[in-house]
Amino acid sequence: MLYFAAQTIKDLRMKVLICSLCLALCAICQLKAEEEPIVIIEDLTAKELQDRRSVSMIPDVSHDNRIIYIRLLWPCEDLQVKVEDSEGTALFSGTPDMRTDTEYVLEIEGTGVQTCFIRINVDDRVYVGEFAVE
Numbered sequence: 001m002l003y004f005a006a007q008t009i010k011d012l013r014m015k016v017l018i019c020s021l022c023l024a025l026c027a028i029c030q031l032k033a034e035e036e037p038i039v040i041i042e043d044l045t046a047k048e049l050q051d052r053r054s055v056s057m058i059p060d061v062s063h064d065n066r067i068i069y070i071r072l073l074w075p076c077e078d079l080q081v082k083v084e085d086s087e088g089t090a091l092f093s094g095t096p097d098m099r100t101d102t103e104y105v106l107e108i109e110g111t112g113v114q115t116c117f118i119r120i121n122v123d124d125r126v127y128v129g130e131f132a133v134e
Contacts, residue, residue: 035062035069038118040129056125061118066133070096070104070120079104080121085114108133 096106
């Protein structure tokens, strides 16, 4: 009887150890997937369309491979995004989904390594950027 109890405790310790290793592995995989910032600049060719009477809001843009995150300081009613590949094919065009009041997310289609260009219209200002996806 005592042998059986000792064996059960040993099995329980082994199960706890295996579960702990699995959780640690999952945590490491989650940490590996992180967002990379996309550097955007104001498009000077579209200056005549801009309304200079309001405060400009430069969006914070990042991507996690094919998922693009756009964060703003305050909610925006007219946010338009266009993502193209290096050949000019539109991968996304329109208004992205709202995650929160000030965060938008979109996923671009495709496979393989690509260089993409993003164009963001926010409050009559145009911003452009370039990024690579796998």
